Amino acid sequence: MTDAANVGRTLYGYFRSSAAYRVRIALNLKGLPYQQAAISLLKGEQQSAGFLALNPQGLVPALVDNGVLLTQSLAICEYLDEVYPAAPRLLPLDAALRAQVRAVALAIACDIHPLNNLRVLNYLRQELDVEEEGRNGWYRHWVTQGFAALEAMLAPHAGRYCFGDTPTLADVCLLPQVFNAQRFNVGMAAYPLLSRIAANLEALPAFAEAHPSRQADAA
Numbered sequence: 001m002t003d004a005a006n007v008g009r010t011l012y013g014y015f016r017s018s019a020a021y022r023v024r025i026a027l028n029l030k031g032l033p034y035q036q037a038a039i040s041l042l043k044g045e046q047q048s049a050g051f052l053a054l055n056p057q058g059l060v061p062a063l064v065d066n067g068v069l070l071t072q073s074l075a076i077c078e079y080l081d082e083v084y085p086a087a088p089r090l091l092p093l094d095a096a097l098r099a100q101v102r103a104v105a106l107a108i109a110c111d112i113h114p115l116n117n118l119r120v121l122n123y124l125r126q127e128l129d130v131e132e133e134g135r136n137g138w139y140r141h142w143v144t145q146g147f148a149a150l151e152a153m154l155a156p157h158a159g160r161y162c163f164g165d166t167p168t169l170a171d172v173c174l175l176p177q178v179f180n181a182q183r184f185n186v187g188m189a190a191y192p193l194l195s196r197i198a199a200n201l202e203a204l205p206a207f208a209e210a211h212p213s214r215q216a217d218a219a
């Protein structure tokens with residue numbers, strides 16, 4: 001774990017973590033400077049005593065914002081939106097729209113991502129003896145089912161981004177999940193709307209700078 005003492009805002013993450021990627025995007029959208037402390041999931045640093053003291057779940061990300069310790073990427077993004085409400089709003093002020101944005105974010109963060117998390121894939125391999133082909137099939141099943149639903153959910157709302165022409169929490173969750181799917185060789189051709197939105201998001205500096213390949217621990 002990198003020493004990140006004496007800094008006002010520190011994100012504990014891992015370059016390829018979708019959940020940490022969400023928080024990087026949110027911090028960038030809000031224009032908030034932050035230092036990163038790399039927690040190598042490959043080396044198992046998420047289970048080190050030092051990191052478990054920050055997040056007993058042993059999951060990245062964790063954010064320390066001026067002494068406030070936060071975990072769970074969506075809780076962190078909502079906190080940032082409330083404490084730093086200057087535009088862009090990650091959650092719209094309109095109650096109905098806010099619920100619709102949250103529905104897309106939660107569909108990704110609660111219904112797709114956890115099934116394909118590292119510890120789940122490791123459990124399939126180590127405890128249930130599922131071979132690589134089976135694990136890849138498992139991954140593809142949950143992503144493709146989830147992405148098909150997202151295409152339909154976003155169809156009435158999409159503009160350049162998930163909801164109109166301003167990025168929201170839905171976009172903060174979508175791009176990391178698309179990156180993750182591509183890493184596992186899930187073709188995106190069946191999801192033209194998601195593909196178009198992802199391409200538009202990638203062109204935004206806040207999203208581009210949060211990309212895993214641009215992080216110091218990607219080396």
Ligand SMILES: N[C@@H](CCC(=O)N[C@@H](CS)C(=O)NCC(=O)O)C(=O)O
Nearest residue numbers: 017018019059060061072073118119
């Ligand atoms: N619901 C959590 C999920 C966090 C999570 O699953 N993080 C993954 C990386 S994307 C992790 O730390 N995995 C470590 C492991 O599986 O051992 C959030 O949104 O913050």
